[in-house]
Amino acid sequence: MGIHRENGRLFIRIFNSNTLTNILANLKAAANMVDDPVLLVKSALSDVEPDRFKFIDGFPVIKKALGWVIFDCTCRKGENISVVELSPVRGKINRRLIKPVNRGFNAVIEAAIHATRYVGLKEEEYLRQIEYCNTIVQKCGGAREKEAMKLMYELIGYKEIQ
Amino acid sequence: MGIHRENGRLFIRIFNSNTLTNILANLKAAANMVDDPVLLVKSALSDVEPDRFKFIDGFPVIKKALGWVIFDCTCRKGENISVVELSPVRGKINRRLIKPVNRGFNAVIEAAIHATRYVGLKEEEYLRQIEYCNTIVQKCGGAREKEAMKLMYELIGYKEIQ
Numbered sequence A, B: 001m002g003i004h005r006e007n008g009r010l011f012i013r014i015f016n017s018n019t020l021t022n023i024l025a026n027l028k029a030a031a032n033m034v035d036d037p038v039l040l041v042k043s044a045l046s047d048v049e050p051d052r053f054k055f056i057d058g059f060p061v062i063k064k065a066l067g068w069v070i071f072d073c074t075c076r077k078g079e080n081i082s083v084v085e086l087s088p089v090r091g092k093i094n095r096r097l098i099k100p101v102n103r104g105f106n107a108v109i110e111a112a113i114h115a116t117r118y119v120g121l122k123e124e125e126y127l128r129q130i131e132y133c134n135t136i137v138q139k140c141g142g143a144r145e146k147e148a149m150k151l152m153y154e155l156i157g158y159k160e161i162q
Helices: A018-026 A037-045 A103-121 A124-140 A143-155 B018-026 B037-045 B103-121 B124-140 B143-155
Strands: A004-006 A009-015 A028-033 A053-056 A059-062 A067-076 A081-093 B004-006 B009-015 B028-033 B053-056 B059-062 B067-076 B081-093
Touching (some): A009 A018, A018 A028, A018 A067, A018 A081, A028 A059, A028 A081, A037 A103, A059 A067, A103 A124, A124 A143, B009 B018, B018 B028, B018 B067, B018 B081, B028 B059, B028 B081, B103 B124, B103 B143
Antiparallel strands (some): A004 A009, A028 A067, A067 A081, B004 B009, B009 B081, B053 B059, B067 B081
């Protein structure tokens, strides 16, 4: 989920979802910065296994994240979409990396976004977009990116044609 | 330019170009890892200003790069495309960052690739792809990504419609 910064304040825009329900119930959220494409796909399209989390002040963060930030949340609820302001209360950097651009990795992210829409709306156009991203993954990605695409196709119930 | 790793060996595939001519003449190349979208666009579509380089063993690298590696090169010349094997001889990490995924930044990269093809082939389809990337940049990118897109439109001689 993308965090927007405007004049030094942090916001997310979020559709009605379990995530929003959780935020409204707890008024807390964590942002985990991760660089594993398989984990990204899993968190976008299914549930991340409980043993991948550890608890900080009773709040779950991902153990293998590059870093995380826990926020206090203020919500402006909308009919379909709500705006949540995020105020950082605690954060940790686990690892700093030098990471060259990887078009394959980036294509997994774009495909995952199309996949969440495909799951909701079942429109063929999203499959076409996922297939396009997959051609980039197969050309530019490493083993982990290819594994992420395989998992994505499984999670959206689509038999990959290759 | 993407570097591929196969069984621990590093390769680039490269079309006939000034870059290939330079590599064949010197049998050396440098990979600069950069995270500034404006600099990426500039290096893809025009020349980076000389004062942005410093010299390491007589070889230019980008001062503001996150890091760089200088390679000895072995070329297998092809008619249109050549394969260059890269053997690292010296490298430096200047900065390690924790960098969350930014779809806007990633979209600048994809757009720059379409732009290099548009400049060569002048096919409208590439403009359409650049425009699609630009919608992501305008939605998800920061000021630097938007500036990079503006520069890209200038460098390809296309009047952006917004």
